Amino acid sequence: MQLPNEIFIPEIARLVAEGKHVQFTPTGVSMRPYIEGGVDSVTLVRPDDLQVGDIVLAEVQPQHFVLHRIYSLQGEQVTLMGDGNLRGEEHCSRSQVLAKVAAIRSPQGRSKPLTKAWLWRHILPLRRILLKIYRHTCI
Helix, strand or coil: CCCCHHHHHHHHHHHHHCCCCEEECCCCCCCCCCCCCCCCEEEEECCCCCCCCCEEEEEEECCEEEEEEEEEEECCEEEEECCCCCCCCEEEEHHHEEEEEEEEECCCCCEECCCCCHHHHHCHHHHHHHHHHHHHHHC
């Protein structure tokens, strides 16, 4: 059963704020190739010590939540973008970052690398080609 984000995400945020680790399977394709929606699971923790390259769960608009990578931090301003996105950034404040990804696991339980994706973030013009190759060979 899939709960609506308006119910599910605030509960995740509450548990993480209490210091608990929360594991769930995100949906969507915006974090390809690092997280395959509906397949891989992520473990979320408190969003202490945010850094560029971290993957976070954030509320970017009221009741609109994303699991995306931090592209820049300027004071309280956080800029996010999904790894599978070719354009479009989201902006939020640090207080709107609800959790940080501490682990990514495949369906077989294997740990996937928790990379900062430095190179991936800097080859935006090539992403379209690389994501097309990924979709045709890995999915």
